[in-house]
Amino acid sequence: MSIIAPPVATPGTLVERAGLVTRLHEWVVTVDHKRLGIMYVVSGLVFFLIAGLEASVMRWQLTSAGSTIVSPQVFNRLFTVHGTTMVFLVGVPIVFGFANYLVPLMIGARDLAFPRLNAFGFWVFLFGGLLLYFSFLGGDGLYGAGSAPDVGWFAYAPLTGRAFSPGNSTDYWNLSILVTGFGTVATSINLIATTLTMRCRGMSLGRMPLYVWMMLVVAGMTVMALPPLSAAQIMLLLDRFLGAHFFDTQAGGSAVMWQHFFWFFGHPEVYILMVPGFAMISEIIPVFSRKVIFGYPMIVAASLAIGFLSMTVWAHHMFSVGMGAPLNAAFAASTMLIAVPTGIKIFNWVATMYGGRIRFATPMLFACAFLFQFLCAGLTGVTLAVVPFNWQLTDSYFVVAHFHFVLVGALIFTVFGAIYYWFPKATGRLLSERLGRWHFWLFVVGFNLTFLPMHWAGMLGMPRRIYTYPADRGWDFWNLLATLGVPFQAAAILIFLVNVVISLRRGERAGNDPWDAWTLEWATASPPPAYNFETEPVVASRRPLWDLKHPDDPDGPHE
């Protein structure tokens, strides 16, 4: 039997409110994982808004054939920066920001293993992000979108070589991402060290919350998969500045080698983005279904399997490159194989809901939408693994639909669910449920209206990364539909922002444990004191607060 320490008075109520400059200074010099986590998530959301604007301009242009609201040059810069921002400046910081915040709390630790390295990671990310956006001011200046990169977010060689990309736009892409990459690896090492060595007493690996398990897998993948990108980028730097020939096809260099190196990073990267979504869902669904997660050991095993398998599938982004039938078949096999551990997780989540008493608070609404949308995303992924089918659909709007279903329909939806779920813990106030519902429904409608038609446009032959298209191809209607989804999503985000601002000031006070949850972060105050727990917790099962609330039927014997 285990008991949690008594709640601590909410800090800040007893101390005189410091001046604005002092408070800002505290945030700037902080090494506290909670503050850094919040800073990561807030920065990520700011970049999300910017990248969303970039997407909105593109959708506006693509509404009808032949439209040229922006020049081809600007459009190409827009889709490059949109993709780069969303992956590196939105996805990565938000998922690592949440991990920053939650992992120490969930394992009963005081902070991450290396707090100053943590701060370094954040500031390096922010610098890299600002460097990327500074590129809009170079060259011709803001009107012509300056020197912003225009080679696509995966920057294929030899288009990125000096010969075909003169000027500095590609260098902005290269350097900003290289720099943010160092921060991400540092944070991952930090998370691994923390998780392996700083768990509270009684918390064996088998008693860690699933969120912590999955973030451990994610951190491990990052440490192995991000350096290849850095290596490729260093090679590109050498090519562009010192006349090296890594990707210089005129000198015998290999354009395909860039793709191999990039996707060796790139594929694990998308799992690095997605698995944290699974991690958050694995915490939210049980609490709102009022049931323990179904099949904890299997989910852990599946997560580890995904971690390893994700390093073996990279060339499924290259099926049209001409690798030859045997290699094509091999990567089809590994890609289809990874669908199994990824897919069965859905069954575990549904089985958790089955027989439960589901409460549809806003986090659970987002979780439910996630289930359907991720199912769709995963299945379109399986179709893309069918190589001949891939030969039609790769580089088309079908792929654009697929990965937006993964990264928006699955990841962003879980991020919103997670924000509604953990915002009370971080701020001490609940977000408005009413505004939350508006946010949810508008976003679901808008998201599906934009991205479902894209599947069809791809099947009708529409390639991606085109600034306009001919009028007689039958693509107009589907593009119009896709654009119609934009105002819904914009309205949803606006409502979300209003919700955050209002709730920070006037939201209902949350208390320690507003959701009647079971993991350690809910055992301390909202927001937690700087040191997290007054005394180091001791746990005897995977759900310490369940044990506390159900002393007659603790989890331990069942596990």
Place this chain on the structure above:
Amino acid sequence: MIPTARMSELTAQRMSAHGSGRLSPARVGMVGLIVAEASLFAVFVVAYLYDLGKSLSGPSPTEVLSVPVLGTVCLLSSSVTVALGVRALGRGAVRRCGAWLLATVLLAVVFLIGTAAEWLRLITREGLTIGTSLFGTTFFALVGLHASHVIVGLVMLALISAFAWSRALRPAHLERVELVSWYWHFVDAVWIVVLTVVYVIGR
């Protein structure tokens, strides 16, 4: 009340080295760094192997490369000296530790001088630069990447050696010094790979 444990001070939790039986965060951190670096080097090695024989012009490896025997002996010996330095510190012999680390640094400097001399010869006499051919590109990139890591390790070891002489270094710092030595062993291991790939397989 979640019983028993007084909240361990964060530093104490992190500095639990020998005797606690628990893995220390610093060790895990260094292993993590080494894995990341290994992944980085692996890509350059793959590029080197992939591009072997594909140069369109310029001198070939067989023509211009000779095995850097002295440098290799020095670098690999430096792994021994750094290990001896760590052992000395473990026994409380701070000055001796400083001496062994200084020896490590000097061996590394000899290695780097050898590399520099080789590069000078290749660039000025053999006409091989990073821009000459695929061989030049992959050679200078891989060997250069390794050399840069030698320099970083060398600086760290020189600092520790200086601290030993200034008495700032104490036996309690053993774990930190040991972890730097792990990094150094990694750099040496990478050299063995580079040596094999560039000077043996490649020629």
Place this chain on the structure above:
Amino acid sequence: MSLTAAMEAVSTPSMFAPVSTPAFAIRDLSFLVLAVVTFIFVVVAGVTLYAIVRYRRRPGEDGRDPPQVYGSTQIELAWTVVPFLIVIVLFLTTTRYIFAIERHAAPADAVEVTVVGNQWWWEIRYPRLGIVTANELHVPVSDDARPTPTFITLESADVIHSFWIPQVAGKTDVIPGKTNRTWIEPRTPGTYVGQCAEFCGLQHAGMLLTVIVHPKNEFDRWVAAQQATAVDLPEARAGREVFTSVACISCHTVRGTFANGVFGPDLTHLMSRATLGAGMARNTRENLRAWVSDPAALKPGARMPAMKLSDDQLDRLVAYLVTLR
């Protein structure tokens, strides 16, 4: 600026409206795959929806937590094994199609074509027939009795492009330093559209592609017409003077004259093509004049420089070019 395709009405380039053997194969495979994933979606989404509806908290229920179910090895094993079996079936089928399409051998009567991707147009050569043209791939229709597929060698002059006409085949990338092969075997005459499918720079969107499938005798006639050297009409001599004196010949070839530049499209039979600038404008006299005067006005970023000709030179030049049928 507008993007247009060939002169006839074109069908939507749907992968579900194939006209060529590899595209038929892909469509058939995709029916199977789509059936499988649709089935999976319906079942899983159905169960999920059921759980959401059936197990929602109802008003008036007490606040007690329901029975906790920690897992079931049997169920979990079952729902791992079944997807694994589905994966095996999909994989085996996929592999069969991969090899069938990629390892298809060229029969003796196959037409050989080399396509060279450029920023931002397609050079199309028929090495055995001595023809070089641009942006339009003319092929004979094939039938089972005497198959005449077209086998295509893909090369790039600069960056990576991708050769994609959905109704005739899946896409194959066009990569500098690497030679790829693909094949098509259209069964129905007609005009089928596609475009570059790998981002290749500024005018990636303006690199359209057309495959024109002729009945066999019509194809032979087209070949003969293309093999002829350029006509030399007396009334066009003045224009030809302009053509050879201004730098045109440094980039363009006109067979039968000493113009043998290789950077731009072969112009020997320029007027036999439906569009200019790889689909940017219909190939009419007016558009041709506009193009030659300033290509960037029709296709911003086009590699061909504005020739800065006087109106008189332009008129004479265009009068010559329109004779190149």
